[in-house]
Amino acid sequence: MSAGPLAIPSVAARRGAARMSAVSLALWTVRFLVVALVVAGTIGTILKDRYTTAQWFEFVLFGLTIGSLYAQVALGYTMVYGVLRLINFAHGDIMMCGAFAGYFVATPLENSGFLEVHPVLGMAAILAAGMVVSGVIAVLTERIAYRPFRRVQGFAPLICAFGVSFFLEQTFRGLFGSSVKSYPAPKWEGVEFHWAGLSVPGVDLLVIVLAVAFMAVLYLIVQKTRMGMAMRAVSEDGEAAALMGVDVGKVIVFTFALGGAMAGIAGVFYAFLFKQVYFYMGFTPGIKAFGGAVLGGIGSVPGAMLGGFFLGLVESVGPSLFLDGIGIKAPYELRDVIAYTLMILVLVFRPQGILGEHMAKKRA
Amino acid sequence: MAEASLLLCRRLTRRFGGIAALTDLDLEVASGAIHSIIGPNGAGKTTVFNCITQNLSPTSGEVWFRSDRIDGLTPDRVAAAGISRTYQNIRLFRNITAIENLLVGMHLHVHSHWWGAVLGTPHTKREEARAHAEALKLLHFIDLAGRGDLLARNLAYGEQRRLEIGRALATRPKLLLLDEPTAGMNPHETSRMMAFIQRVRAEFDITILLIEHQMRVVMGMSDRVTVLDHGAKIAEGTPPEVQGDPAVIEAYLGVKSAAPTAARDHAASLLGAAASER
Amino acid sequence: MKTLTKAATTGLLFGVGGVYLALVGLLEMMQARPIVFGAVNLGQAVLALLALACGAVAARDAGPAFARAGAGLLGGLLAGALMALLQVIVATVPLQGMFIAASPALRNMLAFGFAPGPGALAMLLGGGIGGLAGAVLAVSVPSLRRAIVAGAAAVVIAGVFQELIQLMIQYEGIIGWIRDFVYTWQGLRPQGAVAIFVIAGGTSLVLSHRSSAGHVPSPDQRRRRRFISAGVALLVLVLMPLLAGAYIGEVLMLVGLYILMGMGLNLEVGLAGLLDLGFVAFFAVGAYTTALLMSGSSIGLLHLSYWEAMPIAVLVSILGGVLFGLPVLGVRGDYLAVATLGLGEIVRIVVLSDFAAPLLGGPQGVLDIPKPSIGSFELGSPVKLFYLTLVCAGVAAFIAWRLENSRLGRAWEALRDDEDVAQALGVNLIRSKLLAYGLGAAFAGLGGSIFATMLGSVYPSSFQLLISINVLALIIVGGMGSLPGVVLGAIALIGLPELLREFGEYRYLFYGAALIVMMRWKPEGLWPSEVRSRELHAAAGEAEPVAAMEPG
């Protein structure tokens, strides 16, 4: 396994081996394969000419819609990672909590007809419920499960986050049952817009626009308010910020509340789009949103938004664009594979993401 | 290349983003010497270490060790070539015992395969016994006999420093890089550490490259001193030579070379002996 | 005043805990499992336990005995009040549309069968009495307290696992007579419960008297005692399926499989510090390789026998582990966890997909996998396969133990603590990490291989992310890096839930809670790995002069 120091092979051979080790060869093979696959698939699809322009437009639109939700959830990951260097694995489940809260407000509102008559007020109430419940649960989670680990290195916080994720999911299953609950569908959301032969469902448009608006508000909070600035300072260097008189504990609570509220909004939108609420709904979107956060550069707020949108887009367009072209049957079955692959590629090849600085090493 | 020099850095440069931590450094360490690197905070001293051991790959420049070029190798190959180091903020394997830390250091010199360990072959057993005996000797040498079964994190500060040096020695290096071995020590402990370092050189017959802040240590035991400032070498020579160098005084006091003699004298005395007050 | 506040807070907290248990549906489910047939069920026992614990905690450091009793009473009353309130609300407000567990059955249980009003009063009183009793118990003589707790625990175990115990004592004669005295077919008899309580409590009393007269055991003695008890536990494990039959064999077989996987993941996580959440992929590789090599169905490849297929499966798993590890070599810490999670999911989805179906069978899986046989002796039943698993787990444990104490094991531990430093000391990161992935995968692949032949069929749905989580949870609960911890964790997290099947839906609730609780209060696990003493183990000879140690 190891040679004594005197038995070193010739310099040239060693240098060659170091520069082009088996590992980097393997990694280059991976890169090459992925690029080849994407290019071949794209060319194949273009040659097949199976989809119309309108259909491509739809792939993009639906991708952006789900991407806007990933982006909102990704924000929570990114902010928490920034201040605590912790992957809050339960964040997807916090989104689920918001969706449930929204459901228990939306259903009576719809049944009483209020939501039909006053869409704006009704939506505001539903969103508020989602925000508050998710925010409160996020803060409680921090208090109970994460605070004791603030100074702990290693796996403990991440494993605890796993525990929280299970606990939240199973608690909601126990409380509200494992059946899929159906979100109300007020009549006004069935509107469709038509333009130049393309049709846009009103809900999708509403979700994208509102999501972007809420994210803009969050961006302003982070950039302009005292608390937001304190948060960025803690992200940058927690100890220095503490020395400058920033109350780190308060900042962390604020971060969780903000991220939780954002996830709550995402949960309500998610439920409005897909009309389903159940206890396990947050897990997969949560992981994907984390992928989005990594993609954009974890720790960076604009990065998370960008990454979320990008992930949604690739997931929606990818199977048709890349996989269809190389003749894979039932490509949408492999949709999650595309999302996970993208996430792993970023983690392996560019852990700092599109916009982020290199944070991956700070914790390790 | 001179026959006597063990390590040679040529035009070594390292940039972080746009900032140069190290610019065109030429460094030559003579075989058997104690060679110190000094300089104000942020002068790029630890970066030199990282670029030698390849924890950081240099942006440009070359590093030669004995007759081999070692930049571009992975750190474990650098260790195999015969360079070992300690860290400014002690980096022991905290969750294993002291003696196991030493055994990890012997990794390169225990010749056994994992399947040999699984099967319990006589060869493996022999190797383990040999490594064990060697570790015990080393433990004795670093004055930790009887404390070997304590977890590294439970050792006292000075013991941790010595254990880290012991671990580095366990790799049987030709060149030992010590990054501020006396940091955080009182004068008494510092003296003991100095004696210990001398003993290391004598007993193991190795070359030592030292980063140090305490001038008493540097001036008291170095054969040669290199002074860095802002990532560049500003002076090099024997301790007395360096002590008198105006550029060095300027770097330490931030005064122009045309400064009054009094200030220069003050600086020289500071560099020379002031540290002994600590 | 402070005592009062503390007692009140404790009471409220326990009350909230009780309300949580009720609304999440656990209490009602526990009610269905009798402890003493016709008298006490598990739900009531848990309520009582809550009240007692509440009283005991409220009374802690409350000063003089009467103050303690008062604190316990107050805490219990408050907890009872919350539960009573819940009962009244469930009775008056139709909550079940929202909380599915808020059923009339639950209300009835919380009211002890009375109408809402008297029921609330009963709960309040019950809480108070329980709290008081808990406080009294907390201040009573330790040996007495221990005896009562031991007796009660014995009764609960004998009652809750009555089905199982009865299966084990299906004999005539004296055992039959004892069985009929203690049990009816449906559960524990009251007379049996009393007998068990007295025997267990009495034993505890006698033991505590003896040990109080004795001495504190030395570390060496303790180690020997541990060693012996581990040996006894192992023997029991070996003999248990013979005495208790196929079902216990089946449960133990599952435990054995998880021990095998736990040993593998322990190499990766516990020793090398590589947090791998895609571990199930190796299990799948082992299972599918075995299945494809052995299956008699149309997608079977070679129709090998098990003894030929198993080594190939293990080799393929190792290869899988190395390929899996290659891309993520440079990914560290939390990022590694997420990357491996993604990899594991990719493997599952691809196995399930239509794209790979011509090779792997897609959702229909691979059927018709024969059982292993030695000569003409077929290892057909779960009990026989359990012995195969046990042997494999034993071999795995041996390998893991030897590795742990080897050069490679030390390199792993170094890598876990500080990757950069380990590398600077000459540890080849790539090689060490790939060995960790490969060897970990070997164990999981072996487990998968046994799994395939045990079921005789392999479906993609068996390789969910939850398997990875189960394995991770068991090594964390058991104690990271500790081999006995793996065994203990597997028994606690896999065996126990399998015996309490009706609580299956709550399994992951317990897991979640267990992970949080363990990380907060006992991060080293139930059976932590021991610090190896090397210096003392060596012949304590004088160290020779160091100068003799020539470098190079």
Add this chain to the structure above:
Amino acid sequence: MKTKLLVACFGLALLAGAWWPGPARAATSGPVTDPLGVIRIPKGAPIVIGGYWVLSGPDTALGLDEKRAVEVAIHDIGGNLLGHPIEFQAEDDQCDAEGGQTAATKLASIPNMVIVLGPACSSAATPAAPILWQAGIVDIGTACTAPSLTAPDRKATYDGFVRTVFSDNDQGAFDAHYIYDVLKLKTAVAVHDGSPYAEQLAHVFAGAFTQLGGKVLSIEAVSPTEVDMHPVLTRIASEKPDVIYMPIFVAASAQILRQAKEIPGLQHALIYGGASLMAPDMIEAAGPAVVGFHIGYPDVSPTSMGKTYPKLVSEYTKMFGEAPISGFHANAYDGATLAFKAIAAVAKTDSAGSLYIGRKALRDAVFATTFDGTSGPIACDQYGECAKFKGAVFEYTNADPKTFKIGVNPKKIWP
């Protein structure tokens, strides 16, 4: 030294364990001789009957419905058989292979287990049936429809397995026939969700539809928890099918129904689902989009079911406070009836009042018994297929979950 001793003990015990003789099969007991063993039930002791279905998780309704039907069957014969009380012990198989194996092992280890009913899922039945048969116990499947379980080339280890439910082959052929011959629709896309049931049925349908002359444009797959169906539907729309055939489960099919309305080019395609979508949950989950949705299902209208079906439904409703919650209760009821009839046919009582049942004899009796069941005539062929598929097509007509009633909403539209 001590270690070695321990290891030696361990090894010895292991050897002893592996070669410990299994329970000897008493060939003769009382008045009965049987090659597989005889069950002796003393006077007054219960006849133990086992069952295993999915009783937890998302498919609970499927299994619970069948378990309840067996309880109705036991209730209907007064809880007694040949003067012995019936003790019914049901286990949860979680609808997967491991669960099936564990449940079967547990049932097989219960002393004097006479016969076992269930399961609902083929993936559970595949490992479970051989385990039960190895213990000499007959297993009557009540909703597991995989063709392989009763295929002519099935292994001898499945000799003890019969089922009172039809095979997927029949369902798929029926659906293809209806769509191609009755509706005259020529192109289809089949969608499955990766479950063994749906995947099998999608492929059986595709085969049958192609054979009839139709064209299957593609077989797509989604994941059962997928919510965003837009992209896959857009893809399907590019193929312009007349029919989307999706024998999948409630959550995913509700998404497809809803989102297909938003996809240009799919608004007019017929969406046709499988038997698992006959549930009030379906209406709730799909909302208004459910109207017009077709499903192929066993014909449970009183006119085509056995004469006793209405009685089963009313009894079921009386006992459990709600109408049957899923589709295979009649099959389960028939399975229980088959078991009782077979036991009654072979059991012998001695002078002391003890009951003796030969295991091989019981198996043969199950295969030989024929009767008119609530789901139709029951008569097993030599591979254990005891029921014939009699299908119907239903259409949802109302989006209010409260109106769910099999035969009303969804309404039977064919034949």
